[in-house]
Amino acid sequence: MTEERVPADYTGMDLVVAKHFDEKVRENFMPAIISTVKQIREDYGVFEGVCVDIGCGTAVFAIELCRPSSRLKIYALEKENAIYEVARKNIEKERLTERIIPVLGDAHKLPFEGDFADFIISRGSYHCWEDKVRVFKEIYRVLKKGGTGFVGGGFGRYVTEEEANRMKALRDHSLKEDAKAYSSPDKLREVINKAGISKSDFRVSYDRAGLWAEIRK
Numbered sequence: 001m002t003e004e005r006v007p008a009d010y011t012g013m014d015l016v017v018a019k020h021f022d023e024k025v026r027e028n029f030m031p032a033i034i035s036t037v038k039q040i041r042e043d044y045g046v047f048e049g050v051c052v053d054i055g056c057g058t059a060v061f062a063i064e065l066c067r068p069s070s071r072l073k074i075y076a077l078e079k080e081n082a083i084y085e086v087a088r089k090n091i092e093k094e095r096l097t098e099r100i101i102p103v104l105g106d107a108h109k110l111p112f113e114g115d116f117a118d119f120i121i122s123r124g125s126y127h128c129w130e131d132k133v134r135v136f137k138e139i140y141r142v143l144k145k146g147g148t149g150f151v152g153g154g155f156g157r158y159v160t161e162e163e164a165n166r167m168k169a170l171r172d173h174s175l176k177e178d179a180k181a182y183s184s185p186d187k188l189r190e191v192i193n194k195a196g197i198s199k200s201d202f203r204v205s206y207d208r209a210g211l212w213a214e215i216r217k
């Protein structure tokens with residue numbers, strides 16, 4: 001079992017720890033981010049329109065999603081001040097300020113009007129949400145008609161088995177009890193049902209790509 005940990009107590013994190021969190025994510029989880037972005041682009045053809053990334057962390061995922069030949073405008077939403085600050089700097093460093101808008105805000109009360117986003121992504125934030133039903137209601141509200149949400153956690157289908165095992169061990173060690181959220185598909189289905197999203201508008205998958213809910217509006 002790995003001794004290494006990635007900081008996972010996000011609440012009240014200071015800037016030093018937030019920078020360390022950013023380094024650790026890049027060092028350890030880049031294969032998962034690249035793999036999940038590739039999967040999303042293949043499955044949903046997300047190249048333009050408005051995207052919201054909920055719980056964006058230091059925006060590493062949003063930056064990857066926005067890279068080759070995409071015209072997406074991404075609103076990268078993060079609740080923690082210090083992590084938001086690092087995200088803002090990362091977006092600036094990558095010269096993507098026209099394409100990625102950092103937003104300080106809470107998933108439980110998304111600061112967007114209804115029917116705003118063509119695509120909503122949230123990777124690795126679900127385990128943190130105190131009121132998961134409320135967040136799914138918010139996601140559905142903010143999605144445009146015809147839009148898609150992809151919410152959950154995992155490493156995407158393009159990581160090797162060796163990479164997946166290494167990242168899973170590190171994630172489980174870092175998140176402790178909270179990691180169970182990503183191996184509980186029935187719980188995820190129950191939450192989405194309680195949010196009032198009709199069965200025909202969502203699908204939960206639990207496979208080598210991780211645990212994901214796909215929501216269509």
Ligand SMILES: C[S@@+](CC[C@H](N)C(=O)[O-])C[C@H]1O[C@@H](n2cnc3c(N)ncnc32)[C@H](O)[C@@H]1O
Nearest residue numbers: 010055056057061078079106107123124125128
């Ligand atoms: C494990 S990180 C995932 C970061 C990024 N999505 C990725 O895939 O690398 C989870 C992030 O969700 C944020 N978060 C947790 N609860 C949130 C909430 N209610 N609203 C917005 N962000 C939240 C945390 O502060 C943290 O930065």
